[in-house]
Amino acid sequence: MVKQRINISEICVWDNNSISLLYDHFYSALVVYAMQDVEKSVAEDIVQELFSALWVKRPDFVSMATLKSYLYNSVRNAVKNCIRHEAVRNNFTQAYVKENAQFILDDDGQEQFFSEEVFRRLFLAVDTLPKRQREVLLLSMEGKKNREIAKKLLISAETVKVLKRRAIASLKEKLSSEAFLMLLMLLSR
Numbered sequence: 001m002v003k004q005r006i007n008i009s010e011i012c013v014w015d016n017n018s019i020s021l022l023y024d025h026f027y028s029a030l031v032v033y034a035m036q037d038v039e040k041s042v043a044e045d046i047v048q049e050l051f052s053a054l055w056v057k058r059p060d061f062v063s064m065a066t067l068k069s070y071l072y073n074s075v076r077n078a079v080k081n082c083i084r085h086e087a088v089r090n091n092f093t094q095a096y097v098k099e100n101a102q103f104i105l106d107d108d109g110q111e112q113f114f115s116e117e118v119f120r121r122l123f124l125a126v127d128t129l130p131k132r133q134r135e136v137l138l139l140s141m142e143g144k145k146n147r148e149i150a151k152k153l154l155i156s157a158e159t160v161k162v163l164k165r166r167a168i169a170s171l172k173e174k175l176s177s178e179a180f181l182m183l184l185m186l187l188s189r
Contacts (some may be wrong), residue, residue: 006064008063042082046075047075132155
């Protein structure tokens with residue numbers, strides 16, 4: 001199927017048709033572009049987030065060239081952020097294992113971390129949080145995104161961010177450094 005040519009005035013209307021045109025013309029190419037550095041599911045999430053942000057912001061572009069530049073630069077920056085986030089997560093994991101070397105044992109010479117006690121302490125502390133903070137944090141620990149949590153709990157994404165921030169601050173005061181690092185690792189999945 002040959003795609004119809006689009007112009008910038010059609011896009012800047014920001015209605016269902018303009019989003020469909022953008023999607024048809026750019027989605028696959030942007031996903032493949034992102035897949036140069038991240039796996040397909042992450043690339044698809046990045047591009048979907050970009051389309052969602054465009055729908056919310058509804059920016060004016062002066063030409064198709066500026067729109068294309070915006071799309072590809074946005075994807076590139078999001079990929080860089082993902083890679084940085086993954087590096088931070090890996091650093092946390094390595095630091096955690098290094099700090100807790102006394103827990104790494106296995107008769108077969110394999111490294112294994114027994115974290116049951118740290119998990120127990122973490123979840124005991126989570127149980128002390130106010131109800132909404134606890135709900136948001138537990139859903140975050142399951143890997144849910146802020147928008148998914150907001151939709152599930154029927155609150156705004158901004159409220160989710162605030163509740164999560166408060167929960168983390170509260171737990172930072174209550175938890176040992178090991179348990180807090182475990183929490184951060186769970187939240188960064």
